[in-house]
Amino acid sequence: MANSSINIRQSNYLGTLRADNWWLYPAFVVFGFTSFVIYATWAAFQGDNYYFDGGLMSEHFGGYLSPMYSPLVWVKSGVHGGAPLHHAWLGEMPAWMPAFVTPAFFIVGFPLAFRFTCYYYRKAYYRAFAGAPPACAVGAVPQKEYKGETGLLIFQNLHRYALYFAILVLFILAYDAFMSFFRDGQLGVGVGSIVLLVNPILLGAYTFGCHSFRHLVGGKMDCMSCSKGRLFAWKNVTKLNMNHELWAWCSLVWVGFTDVYIRLTAMGVIHDFHTWAN
């Protein structure tokens, strides 16, 4: 008989008796996030091919705008696949802006802050990137004095402020989806419009399933029966909240995919099937 002595109480980094593939989840998260971050960084630095309206550069309403570049604060004119000037809130990019700055730079902080402080993403990256813990009942990265979210990470408590901005951005992206059904002022449908329509739907399912939102709409009350409206809202937010992880991933992937689709269309690599004349 093979008996082996064991120190049952000691914690070792990655130490576990688990025999299943516990590393699959953190590996998946590392792969998913890293791929997205690499692509998003690359796309944000491109500064071109983020807009498509059949090559018209029309001054009329409509066109596809990548969610990674929306809303447009400033745009550079004369860029291939860039948006016409009237789309930007403040018009032409100021000359003093360094050359590498693209319209994506001004808005990337909002979704980043929202997702970074999201209760789901916190779980995912604390596990996968910080090893705190890598998986359940798998030894955590040792820390001299574990502080959790009471130390440096205390800013996570401000997630709800990121939520407020995320809701604003969500409405802007819904407006972009609406805009995508027009080209040169003409109503129509293209594959790109569908892609752009799905985007705010997935983002909405993610944003309105937020734990902070769930708290604010009703969770903070002790007397749920005191406000039927808030109880109703809380129950529906709870339904989305139960699948928060799923919506987080779907919406993330779709944002990336939407940018890829518009980019390839604007570059002329793929053809966007649509109902417009041109």
Place this chain on the structure above:
Amino acid sequence: MALRTFKVYRGNDKAGELKEYQVNVEEGMVVLDVLHRIQADQENDMAIRWNCKAGKCGSCSCEINGKPKLSCMTRMNSYGPDEVITVTPIKTFPVIKDLVTDVSWNYAQNKRIKPFQPDPKKKDERGYYMMQEDVERTQEFRKCIECFLCQNVCHVLRDHDRKDAFVGPRFMIRLASLEMHPLDIADRIPEVRKDYGSGYCNITRCCTDVCPEHIQITDNAIIPLKERVVDRYYDPIAWVARKITGDKK
């Protein structure tokens, strides 16, 4: 009937070994049955804690192939036919002997929590009345069988040994059930932050993953408590609003 290999922790808090046993396993057996068979046939002094064999008393918590589980609810056919089964005591609490651990720290935490304090104004001739909607949320938390598997798996207690700072998920749900109670008027939010350590939980959800009662510990208890702590301590707008309305909480 099939001969299966088991490795079971034998020892105390200081030293011990994984001892190997060959044991006949029959259809329908759970891990606790097999442990009992080893105890009856091969190792009469093997210490195991159990009581109901129905997943309701929370006594038989242990780790099976590294996963925190109730041994009475873990069916042998959930493992491969040749898989070696390793059974160890829950890691976070001191081992008394073999698979039996000293979980008294948990009861001490429970005593630190301010008890239920009903609002006398809410009592009428019928007594205390509540609407179903109001108790629904906290009913989920009443399903807890105090198996302490969540306390065991929580890395704050398990790996970082911050028992001085954090009461653990089981007591976060107790706190949530009191804080969300429509009749209760005691305020525990300052203690939730300071003494019970809500900020030490980094919402990595292992407690929820292992809970045999499928209580959504993280989503329905800990995060809502963290949000209430945010209302009170971290949200500047809420702070201003309190100043204006003169509301203390």
